[in-house]
Amino acid sequence: MALNPHSVIGVIGAGTMGNGIAHVCARSGSHVVLYDMAQASLSRGLALIESNLAREVAKAKLSDNEAKASFGRILPTLDQGALAQCSVIIEAASEQFAVKAELFRQLDRMMPPECILMSNTSSISITKLAAQTKRPAQVIGMHFFNPVPVMKLVEIVRGLETSQATVDVASQLAASLGKAPVEVNDAAGFVSNRVLMPLINEAIFALMEGVATAEAIDQIFVLGMAHPMGPLKLADLIGLDVCLDIMQVLVGELGDPKYRPCPLLMRMVDASWLGRKSGRGFYRYDQ
Numbered sequence: 035m036a037l038n039p040h041s042v043i044g045v046i047g048a049g050t051m052g053n054g055i056a057h058v059c060a061r062s063g064s065h066v067v068l069y070d071m072a073q074a075s076l077s078r079g080l081a082l083i084e085s086n087l088a089r090e091v092a093k094a095k096l097s098d099n100e101a102k103a104s105f106g107r108i109l110p111t112l113d114q115g116a117l118a119q120c121s122v123i124i125e126a127a128s129e130q131f132a133v134k135a136e137l138f139r140q141l142d143r144m145m146p147p148e149c150i151l152m153s154n155t156s157s158i159s160i161t162k163l164a165a166q167t168k169r170p171a172q173v174i175g176m177h178f179f180n181p182v183p184v185m186k187l188v189e190i191v192r193g194l195e196t197s198q199a200t201v202d203v204a205s206q207l208a209a210s211l212g213k214a215p216v217e218v219n220d221a222a223g224f225v226s227n228r229v230l231m232p233l234i235n236e237a238i239f240a241l242m243e244g245v246a247t248a249e250a251i252d253q254i255f256v257l258g259m260a261h262p263m264g265p266l267k268l269a270d271l272i273g274l275d276v277c278l279d280i281m282q283v284l285v286g287e288l289g290d291p292k293y294r295p296c297p298l299l300m301r302m303v304d305a306s307w308l309g310r311k312s313g314r315g316f317y318r319y320d321q
Contacts, residue, residue, distance in 0.1 A: 044117040
């Protein structure tokens with residue numbers, strides 16, 4: 035099975051990850067149907083795509099004409115039925131199993147049988163999502179990293195019944211977007227978040243227990259371990275609600291108390307201090 039270069043790619047969710055995925059797909063020459071349930075979210079996503087394309091023009095990574103052509107290949111819609119023309123769907127809805135499961139059941143009913151269903155989930159079982167459909171061989175994880183237009187890695191997550199043909203299509207698609215596909219098997223958090231989230235969580239414990247300030251904790255990782263940013267600043271970039279969701283998946287699926295979310299993380303999410311997107315997390319951000 036090969037991905038037709040003229041295929042239309044459907045992206046579900048115009049939030050941080052969804053608009054980034056739509057951006058790189060359109061930039062690579064594909065036509066994209068970008069679906070969201072809310073007009074406000076769709077409008078914000080389109081504005082971010084336009085702004086990020088303009089930034090690439092300013093950095094001489096794209097010409098002005100290429101940026102305009104890329105933006106023109108994106109069809110924004112509130113009509114889920116518009117996805118029926120797509121040969122591949124990339125789901126980038128919120129990191130909640132119930133939300134994603136319902137979407138996969140709907141997509142399985144409405145999409146043609148040859149359509150491949152991909153999830154950008156950062157921790158949820160691909161095998162469990164595939165079980166919501168009658169096409170488990172054609173369900174796969176395609177985990178992009180934030181910011182999508184910049185980060186090279188895509189974790190290709192093979193579920194229990196995912197076919198090799200589906201893996202090949204996902205890897206081919208990632209490569210066509212200028213990304214580096216790395217295949218992993220289905221397990222809670224996969225590789226990236228199984229390792230990263232406990233690191234972030236432990237940094238939050240260190241802050242809560244007064245071991246050091248947020249700035250000091252981050253400086254130690256940047257200056258001493260050559261990380262591009264410290265774990266607390268990274269958590270703010272990812273979104274503290276997303277970090278909490280992933281930690282809850284890890285502790286629920288793996289059953290090990292070492293994955294328990296830090297109480298400070300839970301309190302901050304309760305306060306809607308979600309990081310960059312809310313203007314406040316471990317740091318304050320100019321709205």
